[in-house]
Amino acid sequence: MNQNNRPLVEALEYFKERTPVSFHVPGHKHGLLSSLPEGMRQALSYDYTELTGLDDLHEAEGIIQEAESLLSALYKSKRSFFLVNGSTVGNLAMIHAACGIGDTVIVQRNAHKSVFHAIEMTGARPVLLSPPWDMHTRTPGVLTQEQVEKALTAYPQAKAVILTYPTYYGVTGEELEKIIELCHACSIPVLVDEAHGAHFIVSEPFPRSAIELGADIVVHSAHKTLPAMTMGSFLHIRSELISEEKIAYYLQMLQSSSPSYLLMASLDDARAYAASYRESDKRRFMELRSSFIQELKKINHMEIVETDDPLKLLLRYAGHSGFALQAAFESEGIYAELADPYQALLILPLWNRESNPPLKEWKKKMIAAVTNLGKVDDNPAFLDMVTWPDGISVLAIPPYELVNMETEWISIDNAAGRIAAASLIPYPPGIPLMIKGERITEHHIRALSALIEAGARFQGAIHLEDKKLFVLK
Numbered sequence: 001m002n003q004n005n006r007p008l009v010e011a012l013e014y015f016k017e018r019t020p021v022s023f024h025v026p027g028h029k030h031g032l033l034s035s036l037p038e039g040m041r042q043a044l045s046y047d048y049t050e051l052t053g054l055d056d057l058h059e060a061e062g063i064i065q066e067a068e069s070l071l072s073a074l075y076k077s078k079r080s081f082f083l084v085n086g087s088t089v090g091n092l093a094m095i096h097a098a099c100g101i102g103d104t105v106i107v108q109r110n111a112h113k114s115v116f117h118a119i120e121m122t123g124a125r126p127v128l129l130s131p132p133w134d135m136h137t138r139t140p141g142v143l144t145q146e147q148v149e150k151a152l153t154a155y156p157q158a159k160a161v162i163l164t165y166p167t168y169y170g171v172t173g174e175e176l177e178k179i180i181e182l183c184h185a186c187s188i189p190v191l192v193d194e195a196h197g198a199h200f201i202v203s204e205p206f207p208r209s210a211i212e213l214g215a216d217i218v219v220h221s222a223h224k225t226l227p228a229m230t231m232g233s234f235l236h237i238r239s240e241l242i243s244e245e246k247i248a249y250y251l252q253m254l255q256s257s258s259p260s261y262l263l264m265a266s267l268d269d270a271r272a273y274a275a276s277y278r279e280s281d282k283r284r285f286m287e288l289r290s291s292f293i294q295e296l297k298k299i300n301h302m303e304i305v306e307t308d309d310p311l312k313l314l315l316r317y318a319g320h321s322g323f324a325l326q327a328a329f330e331s332e333g334i335y336a337e338l339a340d341p342y343q344a345l346l347i348l349p350l351w352n353r354e355s356n357p358p359l360k361e362w363k364k365k366m367i368a369a370v371t372n373l374g375k376v377d378d379n380p381a382f383l384d385m386v387t388w389p390d391g392i393s394v395l396a397i398p399p400y401e402l403v404n405m406e407t408e409w410i411s412i413d414n415a416a417g418r419i420a421a422a423s424l425i426p427y428p429p430g431i432p433l434m435i436k437g438e439r440i441t442e443h444h445i446r447a448l449s450a451l452i453e454a455g456a457r458f459q460g461a462i463h464l465e466d467k468k469l470f471v472l473k
């Protein structure tokens with residue numbers, strides 16, 4: 001297959017050239033009725049719908065099928081799907097396809113909230129595996145073979161093992177292939193949220209993709225690390241244990257019946273970008289990355305931490321939280337992906353051989369930013385408390401059983417021992433600190449207090465101003 005082809009992009013171009021008259025949705029009529037600023041309005045001239053020749057995402061047999069076949073050929077899957085509602089919908093669909101009410105699923109504890117939402121929606125019972133704390137990135141890491149083996153022995157009835165690889169911070173570890181083998185030896189499918197690894201397909205120096213390592217279903221946020229529009233994602237299936245039809249069934253149920261063509265075209269383009277990424281592109285990427293790191297190292301008190309994924313860099317500034325560093329960068333127009341108590345996380349562009357970014361100018365802005373921070377001695381004592389003990393745990397009550405139970409708001413100080421009535425999610429990264437149905441421990445409270453003090457933002461059941469949590473009565 002010719003990976004330079006972009007069937008969807010080409011079809012939209014061709015369609016536009018014919019200056020079609022619109023008596024159909026969307027109501028902006030190719031942008032004519034829109035009063036958006038000109039740059040935005042122009043994009044609307046490609047915002048079509050399921051017109052003759054433009055295929056249908058949910059029954060693809062034309063250009064969308066062609067584009068998805070190119071995607072599948074690139075990732076060597078049995079079948080690949082375009083997703084128009086992010087990895088969120090990929091996670092929802094793959095978990096719905098694997099389990100139902102009362103089923104046990106084994107899930108990595110530091111998963112994205114969409115994984116827990118899917119578990120709640122299906123009525124499954126999660127067994128949570130907490131990975132060891134990764135000292136290098138100061139974040140929860142990835143599961144070990146030993147942990148998964150223990151869980152499989154204790155819960156042989158599990159319908160799926162749900163993993164996150166890499167973590168938001170680019171941690172992959174080296175045990176995923178073995179973990180997948182272990183699960184397959186028990187005929188248990190492995191579902192991998194690889195939201196942050198769509199670019200792994202370009203291979204070294206990037207880590208290997210879970211799809212290559214044998215996972216049954218892999219979900220990618222193409223918009224996170226490839227040049228796709230926000231929400232544009234992929235789902236790949238390569239399984240003998242879960243059928244393609246089931247995935248297609250849930251995707252058509254969970255996704256819009258009016259998917260954005262602009263967004264899908266950007267997925268087609270992102271696939272072509274990854275497919276055409278050559279050794280010369282990788283060399284240029286690594287060259288630019290190492291120059292950037294050298295520049296950053298010249299900034300006094302700045303520590304640069306590299307992780308398994310070369311696309312991610314962590315920046316720490318002595319005596320200041322990651323939140324403070326992020327805010328300082330923003331004052332100079334530099335926007336990091338996220339911050340935590342320790343560091344700011346940068347996602348580098350997947351530079352290619354033509355890239356020529358103004359690294360020195362960026363460094364200047366960063367110096368200006370940190371100059372305002374000043375240096376303090378008392379390095380903030382945000383400790384390993386943001387993690388939770390390693391090991392296996394289950395929820396006190398499965399989330400879907402909580403629907404009609406009575407709830408109340410109580411002071412954080414009195415919450416230990418109570419059951420969380422809603423998940424509490426520092427955002428970003430969107431990984432729940434407390435999961436709906438989980439018994440709240442002193443450990444949660446300490447971690448929460450530290451995060452509040454450090455300036456974290458939250459989604460979910462917290463009234464920050466009066467420090468209250470939402471719990472079962």
Ligand SMILES: Cc1ncc(COP(=O)(O)O)c(C=O)c1O
Pocket residue numbers: 085086087088089111112114164167168193195196221231233429430
């Ligand atoms: C690990 C992980 N999984 C899934 C998601 C959801 O992805 P999306 O924003 O594409 O829906 C995110 C988003 O940040 C994530 O970090």
